[in-house]
Amino acid sequence: MxxxxxxxxxxxxxxxxxxxxxxxxxxxxxxxxxxxYVGREIDSQVYLLLKSNDPNITTCYVFGTPQSGKSSLALRLIGILEKEDKSCIFFPVKTKVRPLNGNSFFSSLAHDILHRIKLENEELELTIKANWLEQDSQPWMSKFEELLKIILQTFTTEYKVYIFIDDIQELESNVIQDFMKIIKKLNDSFQNNLFFVIFGGLHPKNFENIADPKTQTIFRVFHIKSFVGECRSLAFGMTSLMQEILIWTGGQPLMTLAIAHLTRRKFAKKEQWDNLQSLFEDFIKHKVIDNWENHSLLALHKQSISNYFIRGSPEKKRIEFYALEEYKSILLQASRQISHIEESLTQRILIESGLVTKVGDAIMIANPIYRQIFNRQWTNSIQQSIHLRGEQMKPSYSICDRDFFFLVDASASMRLPVSNRKNKKRFDSIQESVQGHIDEILSYQDSDTGKKICDDVTLAFFNIDRKSNRIYGVLDLTTVQEKFLDTKPAGDTYIAPTFSHLLSQWLRDRQQGRGAGVVIYLDGLVDDRPEFIQAVRKIASELDHHSDLKILIVGIGDAINSYKTVKWYLELDLNGHDFRDSSNNPCNIAIFNRMDDVNELGGVIPAIEKQLIEEPKAGLDDWINEEFPDLYAELKEKYNIP
Structure with missing residues (x-):
């Protein structure tokens, strides 16, 4: 029996x-x-917090990427608490009317809370409603706050309600902030009667209140991690197989469940396990990756991540576009570790999407399968779907469609000879090169598209510590010759005021999608180095992407060839000052080279195009090793240059 x-x-x-x-x-x-259900460490962590009755913590936020098990965890915790006779309310934002504005959210949540109280104690619910003016004309945010106050005044110390809010990222951002403000404001009154458990796909840094160190006694943040270990509930006794699955999925919950389901029959025979690794790799490639769209759950998962970018809020479109640009760079660098930058907005976006994960101090693509499915082709297609102000966005890696500025050192040192071998003055010696470079820009036309760079350029001479009054628009080469003849080098070498004026004006007046190039001719170190660094930093911080602007610094004559001078400009070239763009990502926009080397390359266009790429390379030219071997070795080690 x-x-x-x-x-x-x-x-x-x-x-x-x-x-x-x-x-x-x-x-x-x-x-x-x-x-x-696969239990994880976070299950017990959140449960213990809910049971702790800590009067200082009344809210926790559980962050998870798309389809990482947020809703399953919420239902699991509710099931456990209800078995312990605890009162729970589950409010799934995603199933409500979308988009859920402030009035809709606060009114729906208020009525769900009252409904739950009524189920347990109708008399208590009537008492609360009698004191709550639901029909008052004030906004629902204020009415919701008032309802919570009345509930807290009415509840006995023994009565407690756990309010689970799922998919909070579906709310408008201002509604989220308003909700957090109410919680923070009423925190001292909660007295363990109310506890909010919030689940969502927004990185915790997106919440002002949660991110504020002063409120850490009110909020506790948890991060749903990927599956690890044996996942016994999915393995059906096939532990070795589950280990192979986890290697390929990186423990991503939905993918792990789907592939475990697909492999149950395929690898049911123990004799297959002798060569399990190679057999499973072949299975993943041909039956999973190559056949992805024919598996409904896997296709759904891909669409979920695509939708994260396509259906995101309009105000995030620009940052999402450039997050995908950064993702393409990560795809290119399979063997190189990418540092995690805490304040990088684009990295937060990528972490939220689930495409990448943080491992120690680095970020990496979440699993080997993602690298194949969410590849460059997919990334380009998603970027093409992202529009801003009715215009399709695109990275400006082309030299075309740029405004160009040529800044020439007109300090007294430019009267000195070019070198011991050439007595010609430095200022006079560069005139032909500057004319050639300007002509190169004005006459360029792309052979495939027919596009030009620009129809005119700006020429400026700088020396004294204020904005230059010698700034000219140039349409042809005769203007260049005239302005060189009119300019008499004198004074010091102050570049920051003129540089800041020109680039700030460009940022203010630039056309959508139009980039810029700056060519600076110098015979040594500038006198306002800290101010120039700060000026470049400020301009970089207002750029969407490093490709928007490139600054080519051209060294003139023997005077540039001192150890101190070359080192300072190479530190600029290698982004040693850690310039950041508007998303707080590294913004490598400066390039240093000598006049002879620029001309040997064929001019300023090829010199700039070397760094006008997705991932500007940190590298050192051969002449540095030949002429400054100690500096070459020092910089290679400092910047980890191959």
Whole structure:
């Protein structure tokens, strides 16, 4: 009899598992008592916090990437708490009317709270409603705050309600901030009667209140991690197989569930396990990656991540576009570690999307399968779907469609000879090169598209510590010759005022999608080095991307060839001052080279184009090693240059 009962229990357990696989394979949340639910460390961490009754913590935020198990965890915790006779409210934002504005959110949540109280104590609900002026004309945010106050005044110390809010990222950003402000404002009154458990796909840094160190006694933040270990509830006793699955999925919950389901029959025979690694790799390539769209759950997962970018809020479109630009750079550098930058907005976007994950002090693509599915072709297609102000965005890696500025050192040192071998004055010696470079820009036309760079350039001479009054628009080369003849070098070498004036004006007046190039001719170190660094930093911080602007610094004559001077300009070239763009990503926009080397390359266009690429390379030219071997070795080590 016992054997029969055990057999029946096994059959029932098997049916439960099949049913739950069916739920899981629809991409929906697993029931609270699902036998295939994979427990993680976060489960006990959040549960212990909810049971702690810590009067200083009344809210926690659980962050997770798309389809990482946020809703399943919420239902699991609710199931456990309700078995302990705790009162829980589950408010899934995603199932409500979208988009959920402030009035809709606060009114819906208020009525859900009242409904739950009524189910348990109708008299208490009537008392609360009697004191709450629901029909008052004030905004629903104020009415919701008033309702919470009345509830807290009415509740006994023994009564407690856990309010679970799922998919908070579906709310408008201002509604999220208003909601957090209410929680912060009423925190001292909660007295362990209310506890908000918030689940969402927004990086915690997006919440002003949560990110504020002063409120850490009110909020606790958790991050749902990927699956690790054996995942016993999914393995069906096939531990070795599960380990292979986790290697390929990186523990991404939905993918792990889907691939575990696909492999159950394929690798059911133990004799297959002798060569499991190579067989499984072949299976992943041909049956999963090459056949991705034919697996409904995997196709759904891909669409979920695509939708993160396509259906995002309009105000985030620009940053999402450049986040994908950074992702393309990560794809290119499979063997190189990418440093995690805490304040980088584009990295936050990539982490939110689930495409990348933070490992120690670095970020990396979340798993080997993502590298194949979310490849460059996918990235380009998503970028093409992102529009800003009705115009399709695109990175400006082309030299075309740029405004150009030529800044020439007109300090007294430019009267000195070019070198010991050439007595010609430095200022006079560069006139022909500057004319040639300007002509190069004005006459350029792309052979494929027919596009030009620009129809005119700006020529400026700088020396004294104020904005130059010798700034000219140049349409042809005769103007260049005239202005060189009119200019008499004198004074010091102050570049920051003129540089700041020209680039600030360009940023203010630039056309959408139009880049810029700056060519600076110098015979040594500038006198306002700190101010120039600060000026470049400020301009960089207002750029969307490093490709928007390139600054080519051209060294003149023997005077440039001192150890100190070359080192200072190479530090600029290697972004040693850590310039950042508007998303707080490294913004490598400066290039240093000597006049002879620029001309040997063929002019300023090829010199700039070397760094007008997705990932500007940190490199050192051969002449540095030949003429400054110690500096070459020092910089290679400092900047980890191959």
């Amino acid at each position: 016992n054997c029969i009962m055990r057999f029946i229990h096994k059959i029932l357990d098997f049916i439960d598992r099949l049913n739950d696989y069916h739920d899981g394979l629809k991409g929906t949340a697993l029931p609270s008592d699902s036998p295939i």
